[in-house]
Amino acid sequence: MSFSVGIVGLPNVGKSTLFKALTKIKVDIQPYPFTTIHPNVGVIAVPDERLIKIAEVIRPEKITPTIIEFVDIAGLVKGAHKGEGLGNQFLAEIRNCNAILEIVRVFSDPNVENVTGKIDPESDMETIKTELGLKDLESKEKENLLSEKPVIYLLNTNGKSEYGTPKTKHLVLNLKDELEISELSDPEKKELGMESHLDQLILACYNILDLITFYTITGGKETRAWTLKKGGSAPEAGGVVHSDFKEKFIRAEVIPWQKLIEAKGWKEARELGWLKIAGHDYLVQDGDVIEFKI
Ligand SMILES: Nc1nc2c(ncn2[C@@H]2O[C@H](COP(=O)(O)OP(=O)(O)OP(=O)(O)O)[C@@H](O)[C@H]2O)c(=O)[nH]1
Ligand SMILES: [Mg+2]
Structure with a gap:
């Protein structure tokens, strides 16, 4: 049994970019919306210093970390609960996840289409929240409600944003950089002075799952x-x-x-x-x- 985190957000915000950085699975990443249709599913090891310390004492033949599953889900747009975009399919996939990792676009890049036409993290977060809430209202089952799942907000930024920081608690990363770092060897990372922040993100997801x-x-x-x-x-x-x-x-x-x-x-x-x-x-x-x- 593994616990799963759904990577959720508007189209073209960097969901698959993060998924690839986390899992090293080659998935399609394109500058146009709705690149991902069917969910990408990958399992990764949970970083664990205690496991390493225990193994130093036990000296086993094999060390096996625990795992967490990430699901890269199709982009959601306003009206998804009524079936807009890939709406209904998308919402069903979130239902199967234990928690939501919501990617919010803060990076600006004229080559990457922005489906809302502007960078507005607060408003994008509100759109997703509203869609999940509206879907819940329609749902007959009152268990597994979408809007009750724990959420981690991740702002995907290239650091040059002049937009205000949302009031909601959130993490900040540059996912394009994280993907590049994930493809480097340890000596290359050292030489370039680059460091991955994905371990902290994985642990934050693990912890929110209770x-x-x-x-x-x-x-x-x-x-x-x-x-x-x-x-x-x-x-x-x-x-x-x-x-x-x-x-x-x-x-x-x-x-x-x-x-x-x-x-x-x-x-x-x-x-x-x-x-x-x-x-x-x-x-x-x-x-x-x-x-x-x-
Ligand atoms: N400049 C910049 N581009 C980024 C960043 N993160 C992702 N991108 C680009 O944004 C585009 C969309 O990235 P994806 O990872 O495919 O986005 P997605 O959210 O999976 O998109 P859909 O599957 O269509 O919903 C790609 O061209 C990425 O290279 C970033 O931090 N900065
Ligand atoms: Mg995608």
């Missing part, structure tokens, strides 16, 4: 990070690792990741008495390292 990360070490073979909805129980965490583990869960041994590092190993942690037994009711904490007993 998720926690737990870890397994499978007897030292593989140190792996997993994603669980905040408030999930030990058997639910087991179900993330293996579909059988939820049913067959008996108990688990649990230790916070810092304590495992302090103990310098699983065996050592056991000897120190730092491994706690978790039963069915145990609520998994962010950063727990867990060994399931089935």
